[in-house]
Amino acid sequence: MTAATAVGLAVAWPLIAVALxxxxxxxxxxxxxxxxxxxxxxxxxxxxxxxxxxxxxxRPGMVLCEVVPGLRLAFEVEPLGMIFGLVAxxxxxxxxxxxxxxxxxxxxxxxxxxxxCFAIAISGALGVAFAANVFTLFVFYELITLSTxxxxxxxGTEEARNAGRMYLGILMGTSIAFLLLAxxxxxxxxxxxxxxxxxxxxxxxxxxxxxxLLALYAFGTGKAALMPFHRWLPxxxxxxxxxxxxxxxxxxxxxxxxxxxxxVVYVFGxxxxxxxxxxxxxxxxxxxxxxxxxCVALGKDNLKARLAYSTISQLSYxxxxxxxxxxxxxxxxxxxxxxHAFGKITLFFCAGAIMVGAHKTEVSELDGLGRRMPFTFGxxxxxxxxxxxxxxxxxxxxxxxxxxSAAEAHQWVMMVVLMVSSLLSIGYLMPVVVRGFFRPAPAxxxxxxxxxxxxxxxxxxxxxxxxxxxxxxxxxxxxxxxIWSLLSGVVx
Amino acid sequence: xxxxxxxxSDDLPALQIAVPLLAATLCVLIRRPTAAWAVAMVVAWSSxxxxxxxxxxxxxxxxxSYVEGGWPVPWGIxxxxxxxxxxxxxxxxxICAIVLLAAPRSIDAEIxxxxxYLFYAVYLLCMTGLAGMTVTGDAFNIFVFLEISxxxxxxxxxxxRTPRALTAAIQYLVMGTIGGTFILLGIGMLYxxxxxxxxxxxxxxxxxxxxxxxxxxxxxxxxxxxxIKLAVFPLHIWLPNAxxxxxxxxxxxxxxxxxxxxxxxxxxxxxxxxxINQTFDGAHSSAIAMMLGIAAMFAGSLVAxxxxxxxxxxxxxxxxxxxxxxxxxxxxxxxGLTGGLVHLFNHAIMKCGLFLVLACVLLRMGxxRLSAFAGLGRRMPLTFAxxxxxxxxxxxxxxxxxxxxxWYLVLGALEAGLWPVAVLILLSSILAxxxxxxxxxxxxxxxxxEGADAITEAPFSMLLPTWILIGSTLVFGVWTSLSVGVASxxxxxxxxxxx
Numbered sequence: 001m002t003a004a005t006a007v008g009l010a011v012a013w014p015l016i017a018v019a020l021x022x023x024x025x026x027x028x029x030x031x032x033x034x035x036x037x038x039x040x041x042x043x044x045x046x047x048x049x050x051x052x053x054x055x056x057x058x059r060p061g062m063v064l065c066e067v068v069p070g071l072r073l074a075f076e077v078e079p080l081g082m083i084f085g086l087v088a089x090x091x092x093x094x095x096x097x098x099x100x101x102x103x104x105x106x107x108x109x110x111x112x113x114x115x116x117c118f119a120i121a122i123s124g125a126l127g128v129a130f131a132a133n134v135f136t137l138f139v140f141y142e143l144i145t146l147s148t149x150x151x152x153x154x155x156g157t158e159e160a161r162n163a164g165r166m167y168l169g170i171l172m173g174t175s176i177a178f179l180l181l182a183x184x185x186x187x188x189x190x191x192x193x194x195x196x197x198x199x200x201x202x203x204x205x206x207x208x209x210x211x212x213l214l215a216l217y218a219f220g221t222g223k224a225a226l227m228p229f230h231r232w233l234p235x236x237x238x239x240x241x242x243x244x245x246x247x248x249x250x251x252x253x254x255x256x257x258x259x260x261x262x263x264v265v266y267v268f269g270x271x272x273x274x275x276x277x278x279x280x281x282x283x284x285x286x287x288x289x290x291x292x293x294x295c296v297a298l299g300k301d302n303l304k305a306r307l308a309y310s311t312i313s314q315l316s317y318x319x320x321x322x323x324x325x326x327x328x329x330x331x332x333x334x335x336x337x338x339x340h341a342f343g344k345i346t347l348f349f350c351a352g353a354i355m356v357g358a359h360k361t362e363v364s365e366l367d368g369l370g371r372r373m374p375f376t377f378g379x380x381x382x383x384x385x386x387x388x389x390x391x392x393x394x395x396x397x398x399x400x401x402x403x404x405s406a407a408e409a410h411q412w413v414m415m416v417v418l419m420v421s422s423l424l425s426i427g428y429l430m431p432v433v434v435r436g437f438f439r440p441a442p443a444x445x446x447x448x449x450x451x452x453x454x455x456x457x458x459x460x461x462x463x464x465x466x467x468x469x470x471x472x473x474x475x476x477x478x479x480x481x482x483i484w485s486l487l488s489g490v491v492x
Numbered sequence: 493x494x495x496x497x498x499x500x501s502d503d504l505p506a507l508q509i510a511v512p513l514l515a516a517t518l519c520v521l522i523r524r525p526t527a528a529w530a531v532a533m534v535v536a537w538s539s540x541x542x543x544x545x546x547x548x549x550x551x552x553x554x555x556x557s558y559v560e561g562g563w564p565v566p567w568g569i570x571x572x573x574x575x576x577x578x579x580x581x582x583x584x585x586x587i588c589a590i591v592l593l594a595a596p597r598s599i600d601a602e603i604x605x606x607x608x609y610l611f612y613a614v615y616l617l618c619m620t621g622l623a624g625m626t627v628t629g630d631a632f633n634i635f636v637f638l639e640i641s642x643x644x645x646x647x648x649x650x651x652x653r654t655p656r657a658l659t660a661a662i663q664y665l666v667m668g669t670i671g672g673t674f675i676l677l678g679i680g681m682l683y684x685x686x687x688x689x690x691x692x693x694x695x696x697x698x699x700x701x702x703x704x705x706x707x708x709x710x711x712x713x714x715x716x717x718x719x720i721k722l723a724v725f726p727l728h729i730w731l732p733n734a735x736x737x738x739x740x741x742x743x744x745x746x747x748x749x750x751x752x753x754x755x756x757x758x759x760x761x762x763x764x765x766x767x768i769n770q771t772f773d774g775a776h777s778s779a780i781a782m783m784l785g786i787a788a789m790f791a792g793s794l795v796a797x798x799x800x801x802x803x804x805x806x807x808x809x810x811x812x813x814x815x816x817x818x819x820x821x822x823x824x825x826x827x828g829l830t831g832g833l834v835h836l837f838n839h840a841i842m843k844c845g846l847f848l849v850l851a852c853v854l855l856r857m858g859x860x861r862l863s864a865f866a867g868l869g870r871r872m873p874l875t876f877a878x879x880x881x882x883x884x885x886x887x888x889x890x891x892x893x894x895x896x897x898x899w900y901l902v903l904g905a906l907e908a909g910l911w912p913v914a915v916l917i918l919l920s921s922i923l924a925x926x927x928x929x930x931x932x933x934x935x936x937x938x939x940x941x942e943g944a945d946a947i948t949e950a951p952f953s954m955l956l957p958t959w960i961l962i963g964s965t966l967v968f969g970v971w972t973s974l975s976v977g978v979a980s981x982x983x984x985x986x987x988x989x990x991x
Contacts, residue, residue: 068972073602139890146889153937161937172925176888178916184902184914323575 003053003060007046007130010085011140013042014092014123018116021439025112027279032100035115041095046089046126054082055486061132070191073139078195078327079489080265080334084258087341088251092122094465095246097240098349101461102242103299103354106270113150114240118247120147124242125251128258133179133453134183134267136195137259138175144252145171150245152236163235170232171222186267199269210268210278217263218282220299223256224319227289230491237304241352244304251312254337257318261333265490266320273325274409282323286368287417289316294424301362305430307344314340314347314387320417326408326452327491332401334487335480339386339394340415342473346383347429349466350376357458363432368441370433375463377436382470384429388390397484504542504549505558505571508581508623511535516616525608528595532612535621536589543585547578547978557629565629565689572629575982576764579833579975580756581626583840587748588619591701593957595741602739604654611651615745618644622753631668631679631765632689634757638675638721641753642668645746649738651695660733667730674717681710682765695765707766708928714761715777722754724818725788728811735807740851740860743803747810748844750958752836755817759833762821763986769824780820786916788815793923803850803860806843807926809886812920813839819917820901826983828904831897833979838885838893838968844883845961849875852950852958865931867940871947874955876935878962883928885965888921892969896976 001009020034054077054457061076077085099118103111124147127140145168153164187193189204195373205213222229236248247253273279290313295311314336321333353376354360356367370377386393389400399418406414457463476483500507511798515535519528526811549556550573558571573581589765593617603611621641625634646668650661683689686697701707716727723731731751735743762768768777799805813835820832850860857864866958868876885892898921905914940947949955 065970067891067901068976071899073970105983135890142889146884150936156937161933165933168925168929171943172887175924176921176925177915180898181902181914182904184899188903188906 001049003050003058003077004062006049007060007077007338008062008064010042010045010050010089011075011123011126011130013045014038014119014126017089017119019431021115021119023111028111031112031115032096033098035119036093038119039089039096039108042122043089043093046085050077050080051086053077054079057489061130062381063132067135070187071135071193072133073129073136073137074132075130075136076195077130078260078266079486080258081129081131082486083334083483084254084337085126087254088122088125088129088337091246091250091341091345091469093466095242095345097461098245098352099242101459102352102356103240105459105462108154108240108242110154112152117147117150118243121251127392128255131195134186134263135196137262138179138183141175141179141221141255141259142172143432144255145175148236148243148247148252151247152239154240155238156245157238160238163238166235167232169235174220174222177220178216182220185213185216189317193267195266197266199265199267199272200271201268206276210272210276211281214264214268214273214278214282217267218260218285218319219246221256221259223252224260224287225253225256225315226285226319226441227292227312230289230293230312230426234305234308235303237308237413241304241348244308245260245345245348245352248308249348250341253311253315254341257315257322257333258318258337261322261330261337264325265330270325270327270330273323279323279325283320283411283414283462286316286320286323287414289313289319290417290421291424292354293420294428298424300428301363301364303354303361303363303366303432306363307347310347310387310425311344312430313425317398317418317421320414321405324409324411324414325407326405327488328401328408329405330491331487332398332405333483334490335401336395336398338483339398339476342469342476343383343386343393343395346379346469346473347387349378349462349469350383352464353458353466356462363435366432366435367439368436370436370438371441373436373458373463373465374455375457377433379466379470381433381434382473383466384425384433386473387429388425392477393473394480395473396477397480402460439483503558504546505556505573505627506560508539508542508546508585508627509620509662509664512539512616512620513585514621516613516620516726519609519613519616523609525596525605525612528609528612529592533589533592534615536585536592537614539619539623540582540585540589543578543582546573547582550575550578551978554746562668566688569631569633570690570692571627572691573627575735575742575758575985576833577756578624579837579978579982580753581623583752583837584619584622584626584749587745587840587844588615590960591745591748591848591933593960594744594848594851594908594954596854597951597953598741600926601740601855603651611648614644614647617641618648618745622749623662625753626756628913629691630689631682631691631694635672635676635679638757639672641750642672642721645742648742648746649734651739651742652737653739654737657737660737661893663731663746664734664751667727669726671717671720674713674720675716678710678713678717681706681713685710686923691765693762694766698702698765699767710904711761711766711777715758718754718758718761722751722758722818723811723814724784725791725811725815726784726790728792728814730794731811732804732807735810736801736804740803740854742845743807744844744847744851747807747847748840752840755814755836759821759829759986763829769987777824781818782910782913783984785815785817785819785822786913788812788818789920790923795925796927797923797930799859799927802853802865805927805931806846806850810843813843816897816901816917819913820904823904823910824987825833825904825907826980826987827900827907829983829986830906830976830980831900833982834900834972834975835897837975837979838897838973840895841961842882842885842965845878845958845965846886847955848958848961849882852954855954856947856950862931862934865934866938867935869936871940872949875950878955878958879935880932881962882965883932885969886928889926890969891966893965893975894921894969896969896972900976908961
């Protein structure tokens with residue numbers, strides 16, 4: 001199998017899972033085995049066939065079809081997409097295990113539909129990762145939106161329906177009104193939407209128009225959750241936790257910031273942004289989002305809501321990295337896609353495990369729970385450290401590069417923003433751990449039939465995944481160099 | 493077979509008119525519903541094949557000119573098929589053929605059996621009129637065929653189950669007659685000025701005469717008349733009632749053909765006869781058309797959001813979609829006109845598919861009110877999935893035909909330097925998302941009422957045409973050589989001033 005065919009195959013591969021899920025829907029164990037097998041083989045394709053080619057400097061790709069003259073559905077893998085593809089496909093496996101534990105432990109209904117939509121969303125994420133032009137990216141971006149809608153509204157309650165309305169309204173609304181317009185504009189100005197090293201807009205669009213175009217891209221990508229288009233993300237927390245974990249901490253939201261990063265690098269070109277200063281305003285929007293979302297997170301008692309606002313804040317790190325338009329910023333942003341993915345998915349896994357194991361959803365209810373669920377809370381601690389950006393977690397590296405980038409661009413304010421944000425994230429994440437381990441359990445704990453000292457974790461499949469991803473965060477600390485060398489192929 | 497082909501091969505354009513006309517009379521003589529349906533099917537599908545052959549011929553050998561009775565142009569009546577009407581003809585005959593597949597089961601529930609043969613007869617007459625308007629190269633003939641198609645569509649609309657169908661048909665008749673009269677007036681004035689009715693000749697004479705007052709008034713009359721037929725906002729008031737109260741199958745048929753042919757006539761007059769972008773200073777008319785188009789997009793979509801009857805909702809959606817087509821024409825550049833023409837093709841497919849979905853729902857639920865859609869996602873999964881896909885196409889999600897239309901319309905707006913209009917086009921498609929998603933939510937989230945009858949999926953004979961069309965919205969959303977290829981070539985020809 002050549003890498004080029006592997007690229008097309010990888011995007012279509014999750015659809016095999018869909019077929020298996022449909023065939024085996026009456027036998028849940030076989031059905032889940034189908035998901036796991038597909039996930040494992042998908043990762044093997046991405047990491048085993050495509051990665052070596054990209055590492056060697058290749059750009060494997062293929063053209064599917066030409067929809068209208070000049071507008072092609074095509075794939076081409078470059079380092080940023082490679083990283084995103086690896087993260088999405090790799091964490092899908094872990095999440096699939098977790099889903100089994102969670103969905104069964106939580107007695108969720110319509111599990112077949114759940115797994116089908118999940119697989120389609122992964123296909124969409126890989127399509128976004130491997131897209132060779134803005135059009136292809138847009139197609140798969142919309143596919144993600146549509147396939148995750150049934151996941152957000154999974155429970156079918158009034159609350160879920162309202163959340164779904166906001167989800168679809170913001171994500172589709174911004175993409176149609178702004179992103180599509182930006183795409184048409186780009187095409188009209190340059191005659192192409194292909195992602196090209198160095199960008200395609202230089203000399204074609206300039207002055208304030210460049211800023212407007214960047215704004216259309218940045219706000220058109222609602223999945224990046226830049227304020228004021230962030231409300232869909234907390235709303236989406238009504239979904240089952242595996243969805244919040246993989247999709248609303250990794251695949252969906254990362255597809256958003258990935259889009260911005262990719263557009264900045266391959267459509268605008270960081271040189272163009274750096275010389276014209278057209279991205280300057282975006283650093284301020286990102287900085288505002290970073291700080292404001294952190295402050296909101298501090299005030300949220302619901303654990304998933306707190307994590308959601310934390311995600312909004314962290315996503316803007318990547319937007320900031322892109323908007324700074326330095327090579328360190330791009331590398332830091334790309335690296336943060338990985339690091340934050342591992343950190344945040346751990347936190348969501350833990351939140352779900354707490355929900356399944358102890359039926360708690362609010363931070364204020366977590367007193368003393370750490371002694372009952374030491375693995376869960378231990379993983380939560382490691383995930384928190386990674387999100388905060390402390391060694392020995394991978395998150396420290398991406399933050400390092402982002403700081404470096406701010407320094408390179410002489411944006412001292414942005415350095416301060418990053419530091420303040422770290423402090424704020426300590427403020428909203430550490431209380432969870434502190435309450436769990438150091439506060440005594442409330443005396444009137446209604447499920448006191450389990451002794452307060454004995455270990456009573458959620459089912460194994462709910463606990464193991466966060467431990468795995470937390471350990472992954474440590475491993476990444478030591479292997480950040482590999483990611484760096486891969487990403488350094490993006491910027492000369 | 494060979495001999496037969498040799499015999500008719502040159503007369504294919506005339507057969508587009510003659511065959512359905514004769515078959516309509518045949519249906520009246522047969523008087524049996526199934527046999528009449530079989531006749532109509534044979535005729536419609538062979539016309540569709542005929543249109544395919546004609547399009548192929550136009551693409552390979554250029555414009556076809558067919559003189560009736562051998563009288564030379566411009567004295568004799570000419571049938572003239574170029575890229576533009578070849579495409580429209582393909583759409584019209586294709587829709588006629590596909591809709592007929594669903595007709596027997598659907599009209600069984602709405603039209604008494606002993607009158608069904610008349611339905612097929614009138615259906616074929618309507619098809620005759622539409623095909624005639626499309627293929628003719630004679631301005632007066634456009635009027636004649638317009639009346640044939642209009643009169644038969646009034647009759648078709650009046651077949652609806654409720655008495656309101658009659659008032660809707662009367663309203664349609666009054667408006668349509670006014671429109672027809674305006675068109676006749678306009679054509680009469682053109683004849684007065686130029687002494688000819690042949691479209692090509694008319695265009696050449698007009699170029700010599702120039703835009704004098706009579707010609708301007710003629711143009712205004714024709715725009716007004718065609719505007720009524722096309723249901724351009726605010727001349728659309730006949731449309732919602734006609735679409736809502738007509739039998740489901742009739743709505744699917746008329747919505748996808750009648751307004752499309754009217755749009756064709758408008759484009760033909762504007763670009764082939766008046767050549768608004770060359771001989772005339774079209775700036776004013778373009779500006780008016782643009783404002784009407786934008787008003788239609790928003791008014792239609794906003795009103796659609798508040799409808800309780802899904803059929804009526806889609807009718808208002810049609811008003812909005814017609815606005816897109818008008819807008820494409822108003823840009824008077826290649827991209828914009830391509831967008832308008834591609835949308836003619838695309839909208840015909842998706843709206844016909846959606847109205848067939850409603851025909852399925854009406855058959856099983858007895859109503860197309862929003863409440864009838866409760867839980868339909870589970871009760872009629874295939875039908876409802878078709879609705880969702882068709883709806884997404886209306887919104888303009890990529891890989892559906894709606895996206896292709898929108899792409900060219902936005903390109904046209906940007907090419908004309910009209911930024912705000914491009915934004916408005918996109919904003920209005922978000923409105924489409926709102927009205928479609930209202931129905932989707934009810935279908936998937938609302939439980940059917942307690943003790944509701946067990947509802948089964950629609951019959952195969954109706955699902956098949958529905959899915960042919962909905963499938964086409966996906967196929968032509970990815971493979972656009974036919975739709976965009978022909979439309980952009982036609983647009984280039986029209987902008988260049990040819991005919």
